[in-house]
Amino acid sequence: MPRWLAHTIVAALFAGAIAAAFWRAGYAWNWSAVWDYRQKFLQGWLVTVALSIAALAASIAVGAAAAALLRSGRPLLEATGRTYVELIRGTPLLVQLLIGFYVVASAVGIENRYVVGVAVLALFSGAYMAEIFRGGLDAIPRAQLDSARAIGLTPWQALRLVVLPQAVRIVLPAVAGQLVSLVKDSSLLSVIAISEFTLAAQEVNAFTYSTLESYLPLAIGYLALTLPLSALARWLERRLRYDAG
Amino acid sequence: MNLVIAGLVQRFPVAAAAGRQAGLATVLDHLDLVTGEIGALVLVGPSGGGKSTLLRILAGLDVPTSGRVAFDGVPLPRDEASLRAYRRTVGTVFQAYNLFPHLSALDNLLLPLIHVHGLTRAAALTRVRGPLDRFQLADHAHKRPAELSGGQKQRIAILRALVVQPRRLFLDEPTSALDPEMRGEVLEMIGELRGEGTQFVLVTHEMAFARQVADAVAFVADGRVIAHGPAAAFFDHPAEPRVRAFLERSLAP
Numbered sequence: 364m365p366r367w368l369a370h371t372i373v374a375a376l377f378a379g380a381i382a383a384a385f386w387r388a389g390y391a392w393n394w395s396a397v398w399d400y401r402q403k404f405l406q407g408w409l410v411t412v413a414l415s416i417a418a419l420a421a422s423i424a425v426g427a428a429a430a431a432l433l434r435s436g437r438p439l440l441e442a443t444g445r446t447y448v449e450l451i452r453g454t455p456l457l458v459q460l461l462i463g464f465y466v467v468a469s470a471v472g473i474e475n476r477y478v479v480g481v482a483v484l485a486l487f488s489g490a491y492m493a494e495i496f497r498g499g500l501d502a503i504p505r506a507q508l509d510s511a512r513a514i515g516l517t518p519w520q521a522l523r524l525v526v527l528p529q530a531v532r533i534v535l536p537a538v539a540g541q542l543v544s545l546v547k548d549s550s551l552l553s554v555i556a557i558s559e560f561t562l563a564a565q566e567v568n569a570f571t572y573s574t575l576e577s578y579l580p581l582a583i584g585y586l587a588l589t590l591p592l593s594a595l596a597r598w599l600e601r602r603l604r605y606d607a608g
Numbered sequence: 609m610n611l612v613i614a615g616l617v618q619r620f621p622v623a624a625a626a627g628r629q630a631g632l633a634t635v636l637d638h639l640d641l642v643t644g645e646i647g648a649l650v651l652v653g654p655s656g657g658g659k660s661t662l663l664r665i666l667a668g669l670d671v672p673t674s675g676r677v678a679f680d681g682v683p684l685p686r687d688e689a690s691l692r693a694y695r696r697t698v699g700t701v702f703q704a705y706n707l708f709p710h711l712s713a714l715d716n717l718l719l720p721l722i723h724v725h726g727l728t729r730a731a732a733l734t735r736v737r738g739p740l741d742r743f744q745l746a747d748h749a750h751k752r753p754a755e756l757s758g759g760q761k762q763r764i765a766i767l768r769a770l771v772v773q774p775r776r777l778f779l780d781e782p783t784s785a786l787d788p789e790m791r792g793e794v795l796e797m798i799g800e801l802r803g804e805g806t807q808f809v810l811v812t813h814e815m816a817f818a819r820q821v822a823d824a825v826a827f828v829a830d831g832r833v834i835a836h837g838p839a840a841a842f843f844d845h846p847a848e849p850r851v852r853a854f855l856e857r858s859l860a861p
Contacts, residue, residue: 506702506704506706507706507708509669509702509706510702510706510707510708512669512692512695513667513669513695513699513700513702513706513769514695514696514719514720514724514768514769514772515692515693515695515696515720515724516720516723516724517692520723520724524719524723525708528710529708529709529710532710603710605709605710605752605754
């Protein structure tokens, strides 16, 4: 069976099961009230797209920097990286957002809530990225570095030409998973009143009392972002494939 | 080459394990060697005796704890920048090939030429074409290492060390990871290079081959050179009882 056919059949079965569940619940649909707010949904979705892209890029940079700390071999730097990673991974994003916005941002005088939101998201996701990157770098055999040194590469060249191309291939699936999480985690930015996609759905729900009609588009809107991201990752993975040896 | 080694010591920190305290392991213990003017030096001896550790120091990959090494009167430096400059003038081949798995065989050869020695891609391609043809590797040049046999991988690794036109090669048990039939093709290649005057230091367990290519042989055990001398004398009239016993075991069918 071709893969596209398998995907279509499974998607149809899932859609059917969900539709059946809604039908059995006997929900009284009221799409027209929600439809009036379509502009609001679209604006919120676009804000989510922009926030996600900014946080994606920043979280990769933060993760790379933190991974460098974790692998620096210097106790003070390693402790700094370790503390950051464990603090972030051990606490809820919600708390981080509230502290970041009401305490840290006001202490340093940043008033733009979008900047704060992206920064907190990037710091949050960066902690997970750091561990993914560290694992990828650790997976490169020492012999590869020996080889790089033997031919006379500088440490920076060895990183760029030998280590990173191999590490990227190793971390790609995990990074893609983390980026998908990041897109969904951006929904929490609604708590610091950033008018993104989730806040739009919450407001529409408050105006129309049509809960499911407000939130179903939300699910579809996030899928529209995360599915292409996963597909891109799988494509890259295939393109970079080679066997160790 | 004229190699002089005096009082070479290499100690490594070792972690604590069952029945052993953490501390320093002495792998090379005041090793001395003066070769005179030779083309090929072969290091033999029992596993764990310090051959590979010595070779890594000679190749500029590791810095010894103390002692002096000089090739043709030029001492090996101790700082990483000077060592890197030194490594660019020599070639090293490892037991496990250590090719870059994400690059084709061809790109493995081009990488040092382009990024270390500053050749353009076109000039680098011209440089590698002849050697690839000569060693019947041209048809495999576009394969990734995983698609090559062990013998092909090791021959590509030798070419990677060779195409930069090094002063000498360091080969660390280049055939130990290979099946017997592939060993032959790699040894043949090294023998051919020797015939053309390529200078090298080789660590090997292939005694027959060592005898054939070596100008001088050094027997390394317990971190020292126990015996050394011209190949013929070393193999035919071993004076040291340890060397004699080792050779008898190695040459036994």
